[in-house]
Each structure stands twice: as C-alpha cells, then as structure tokens.
C-alpha cells in the first residue's frame with residue numbers, strides 16, 4: 001500500500017524555550033527566515049507526501065496560519081513587485097493539504113501519534129518530529145519508503161551518536177542486514193550509557209504500518225511517565241519485523257537552545273548573503289574573548 005500521509009506531532013510545550021514559547025510554538029521559530037516546521041513539511045513534499053497531519057495543542061494556531069493562503073499578503077507583495085517573495089509565500093500553502101487535530105492532553109509522543117489514528121486510517125504512514133531538521137543529498141523519507149516497499153514493514157531512521165549522548169535518544173539494538181539496513185531486535189528510550197545496546201539513535205523519522213496503533217493503545221506510560229513511541233515499537237516487534245535505516249545526514253535538533261543556535265549558524269554560513277559578514281563577526285568575537 002502506498003504511503004500518502006505524514007503525521008507531525010507539534011503539541012509539545014517547548015518548556016526549554018520559555019518564555020518565548022508561552023504564546024509562540026517552538027516549531028515556528030525561524031532559522032533565519034524560514035520556520036523550523038517548514039523545513040520538515042518541505043522534506044515531506046520532496047518525498048511526494050502532501051497530506052500533512054499536524055497533531056497540535058494550545059498556542060499552536062500560528063502553524064495553521066503559516067500554511068494557510070494569505071491573500072492580503074499576496075496582494076501586497078504583488079503590488080510592490082516582490083515577485084520572488086510572492087512565489088515563495090504562495091507555493092507552500094498551495095502544495096500541501098494540511099490537517100489539524102488537537103491532542104487534548106500532553107500524554108507523550110506515543111499518545112500524540114495515536115491521536116492521529118482516525119485521520120490516518122488503516123494504511124502505512126510517516127511520522128516526522130517537529131524539531132529535527134535533516135540535511136542530506138538524498139531525501140531520507142524517500143529512502144525509508146523504498147525500504148518499506150521491499151519489506152512491507154515499519155522502518156525507522158537512526159543515526160550514530162557519541163556514547164555520551166545515548167541517554168538523549170531512543171536507542172536500537174539491530175542486526176546488520178546490508179548496507180545501512182538493520183533489522184531491529186530491541187530498542188530502549190533514553191538509556192543510561194552503560195545500558196545502551198548500541199550508539200544507533202532514533203532520529204525522529206518513522207514509517208509505520210498501521211499496526212502501531214494497536215500497540216499504542218496498550219502501551220503503558222514509560223520514561224518520564226509519558227506514553228513513549230519507542231515502547232510501542234518494542235511491542236510491535238513481538239508481532240512483526242521492524243527495520244532501521246542508518247543515515248549519515250546532518251541532524252539539526254532545534255529543540256534545545258544550543259541546537260537551535262548551531263542550526264542558525266550553520267544555515268547562515270551556507271548563505272551567500274550572510275556568510276562573509278557572519279565569519280567576520282565571529283572572528284571579531286573570538287579575538288574579543290581571547291583578549292579577556
């Protein structure tokens with residue numbers, strides 16, 4: 001069955017960014033001039049997925065406005081001849097079919113995915129976390145869809161992290177099948193370093209068979225008292241195979257202040273209009289700090 005839908009859980013509080021996230025979703029934070037969530041939506045579109053199911057919560061209205069058609073703004077840009085900007089603004093809202101569902105209670109990532117069940121129905125679907133941007137020559141979702149076509153089972157993208165970072169992620173224990181493809185034997189959410197079965201961390205891109213919903217319904221609260229997606233995948237493993245695809249993409253975790261700053265710097269350094277000025281500024285800062 002073809003993969004046609006992506007679920008983007010975006011209901012989190014964004015506590016690490018308070019007070020900025022009191023009324024503004026962290027997914028709308030700009031990476032210079034594009035909100036984080038737009039990068040993820042573009043990744044879905046690149047992979048041919050236009051039905052985007054946002055699982056939202058309180059204070060997430062700006063996301064709805066962002067993907068809506070803003071005729072006033074379009075008229076304004078047209079009247080002042082800003083055609084490039086106009087094209088940019090028009091494109092994204094016309095290319096996707098956004099669907100919004102409220103997660104009434106924040107019971108965890110697993111619960112957020114389960115909330116999307118009535119819209120997803122009984123078909124395979126993608127889940128993309130709303131604060132992880134991937135940069136790769138090849139679209140990771142497309143690669144995952146290829147693996148799904150071959151095996152007909154769920155596929156999870158993983159990347160190698162340093163040992164000290166394993167406790168920040170879901171970690172898999174997988175058996176190597178062929179280049180970059182593993183079959184998962186076990187997985188654990190945010191293990192202690194000494195308990196981690198590997199350094200292969202779940203990156204925030206999943207492709208599920210609809211059976212995951214059955215498992216989410218019976219997943220008890222886990223780490224942090226939340227219904228964890230990782231725990232539901234573990235239950236799924238008892239019934240059907242789950243594959244992992246190891247990616248070498250650059251992973252930007254915009255969900256922490258440090259990750260957010262690094263993402264902005266990296267993207268700015270790749271822009272011709274900003275690069276030279278930024279390098280000059282960073283150099284001046286380094287000189288200043290070395291003089292202290």
Ligand code: G1P
Nearest residue numbers: 109168169170201202203204230
């Ligand atoms: C979530 C998942 C975790 C995954 C991570 C990737 O954790 O629960 O398995 O490795 O995203 O960013 P969170 O970062 O939301 O706590």
